[in-house]
Amino acid sequence: MPDIQAIQKALREEKMDGWLFYDILHRDPIAYRVLGLHDVLAKRRWFYWIPAKGAPKKLVHRIESFTLDSLPGENCSTLSDRN
Numbered sequence: 001m002p003d004i005q006a007i008q009k010a011l012r013e014e015k016m017d018g019w020l021f022y023d024i025l026h027r028d029p030i031a032y033r034v035l036g037l038h039d040v041l042a043k044r045r046w047f048y049w050i051p052a053k054g055a056p057k058k059l060v061h062r063i064e065s066f067t068l069d070s071l072p073g074e075n076c077s078t079l080s081d082r083n
Contacts, residue, residue, distance in 0.1 A: 044067075048071060
């Protein structure tokens with residue numbers, strides 16, 4: 001699990017609002033490494049926002065809603081296919 005407090009401290013020191021992680025089909029190995037998602041292979045988009053202050057937020061597809069379960073934060077909503 002990532003050290004959220006350390007990441008947030010670094011973000012504040014750099015005067016950044018936050019760090020947005022995004023992936024689909026495992027195309028961002030840095031996100032997986034930083035977030036410690038070693039056993040996750042998501043086939044649908046996911047987003048993980050670490051703000052400089054406050055709780056992280058997760059946005060995942062409803063079919064793979066478990067993708068970011070190992071990470072702290074709240075689920076904002078889920079992405080779904082347009083019907």
